[in-house]
Amino acid sequence: MAISDAPIQISKVLLTVNDLAKVGDYYEKIIGLHPLSGDGETRVLGIGAKPLLELRRDTAARARPNEAGLFHTAFLLPDRQALADWLHHIAVNRIALDGASDHLVSEAIYLRDPEGNGIEIYADRPRDQWTWIGDEVQMDTIRLDVQALLDQGRAWQAAPDGTVVGHVHLQVGDVGQAEGFMLNDLNMDRTSHRFGASFFSTGGYHHHLAGNIWNSRGARKRSANATGLAEVVLEADADALAKLKAHEFADPWGTQFRVVAK
Secondary structure: OOHHHOOEEEEEEEEEEOOHHHHHHHHHHOOOOEEEEEOOOEEEEEEOOEEEEEEEEOOOOEOOOOOOEEEEEEEEOOOHHHHHHHHHHHHHOOOOOOEEEEOOOEEEEEEEOOOOOEEEEEEEOOHHHOOEEOOEEOOOOEEOOHHHHHHHOOOOOOOOOOOEEEEEEEEOOOHHHHHHHHHHHOOOEEEEEEOOEEEEEOOOOOOOEEEEOOOOOOOOOOOOOEOEEEEEEEEEOHHHHHHOOOOEEEOOOOOEEEEEEO
């Protein structure tokens, strides 16, 4: 099953930012998203006609990095060659990275936007290379062969067609509470759990959502005037949509979710 066939998947992510122009330019020039619309208070970016990221300007909002909210938005590129090309672009432009990891199911590179929002750029390995033990997929965090990717890289123009938000990883206050929300409210399956984090998906993907306590153990309700994650929009097929108790949710820490039809 391709990620686009999953009953529920990520549609787009909405972020609250202080400097709309600076952050928007970063996602265009560094991440390679295309501008779709904007009015001075918002900017929508995506691939083709599909929005993947919406930025909302709020100069009064303040960064609160240890609260619940966003750990990273993960942009899934269509193949390993696209990841190599993007990494070549990063190297040429000397953009600072947070790290790079081989997760067995995927190869991933990490960085932050100008206001500290986490970003993952990744490519999946073929599904026939994933290993499942019962209902859980084997994932790990080991060293990525960055040089091999760089050696394969070519000139980069922009994020290619087929790029999507593959998953969103959240900071939560308690993993057990996060599991209750993901399983019972969003009707997702748990696909992995390890090191203070759990991972969730539909349709047999390795994960569409995840929650960890690495920076946010014991976090309380989110502040109303924080920069960062404003909303996660999910898209669901008709059967999945009909099984949900509602189409708008807040997790136990106030992170907002909205589910729309595919």
